[in-house]
Amino acid sequence: MSTPAPAAPRSPTPLSPTPRTTVTRGRSRAVEDRAAMHALLQDALVAHLGVDVGDHPLVLPVAFAVDLDGPDRDGTLYVHGSVAARWLTRSEGATVCVTVTEVDGLVTARSAFHHSMNYRSVVVVGPARIVTDPAEKARALYLTVDHMVPGRAATLRPSTRKEVAATAVLAVPLHEASMKVRAEGPVDDEADVEAGTWGGHVPVVRRLGEAVSDPLTDAPVPADVLRRVAAGRASLGCGS
Structure with missing residues (x-):
């Protein structure tokens, strides 16, 4: 009996794959290539997670890590926190929103209306799950350390059982994601340009x-x- 050929690997899903992650404003700045999103997620250090905690919405800055080979479709984004944190426990099974933004410049236009910023921004929407598998949880925590300082996790003592028990890890699929980029000078009205007021941008690093x-x-x-x-x-x- 012949051996069946292995299934072809699934191609990465283009960005903005669903209506709720489709860019509607500033569509010319939308990015479809996931490689650009992966580069931003590698470069950025802080994400913001938004979740409904019951009586109000909450958006918190969080350290994060990404595993492009993680168990979720198109990869997994991880954040972590205390097992006692209400925002984290309320996220289990809920749809959350994670955003990552890097500001690359201040755009100083010739009118207040056209002032802007150059930026790279990603929005991820999806169902969150608490990571319970010990191996996945350990990998997520090591990836979080290595996201800040690559190679650091291998130099540290193993986490104690008490430390692991006190820490919860939240996983969000990278499947539903969108990205926008602005990387240009001011877009001014012709009359404002002719008036001679200075316009330009200030790089931010x-x-x-x-x-x-x-x-x-x-x-x-x-x-x-x-x-x-x-x-x-x-x-x-x-x-x-």
């Missing part, structure tokens, strides 16, 4: 400084932290 050692340690700055600083400085074109 995130800068990593030199690592500062904790006074309680005599150990040198480790290689993983030095690499993180160097990578951040290289992305800005800074010298050593």
Whole structure:
């Protein structure tokens, strides 16, 4: 009997795959390529999670991690918090919204109406689940550490059972996502341009400084932290 051919890998879903993630305003700035979203999620450090906690909506800044090979369709976005956090327990089974934004410039136009910002922004909408599988939970927590400083998790002691029990991890599928990018100068009315008022933009960059050692340690700055600083400085074109 012949062996059936393996199924072809599923192609990544284009961005804005559903009505609730379809860009309607500023559609010319919408991005369809998931690779661009993946690059932003790798670059950004803070996400904002929105959830209905019962008597009011709540939006909180959270550290996050992404596993493109995670168990959810098109990959998994993870956030974590205390098992006692109401926002996290209320998210279980609910539809949540996670946004990630990086500001790349201040756009100074020739009228107040046309002032803007250059940005990269992702919106993810989907059903949240509390991660219960121990292996997935451990991987999500390690990925969160490594998102901040790549390679850091491997240098740390294992988490204690008490620490793991006190921490909850929330997973959101990356399937329903949209992205918009603005990367240009002001879009002014012709009459305002002719008036001669200055227009332009001011680039905004995130800068990593030199690592500062904790006074309680005599150990040198480790290689993983030095690499993180160097990578951040290289992305800005800074010298050593």
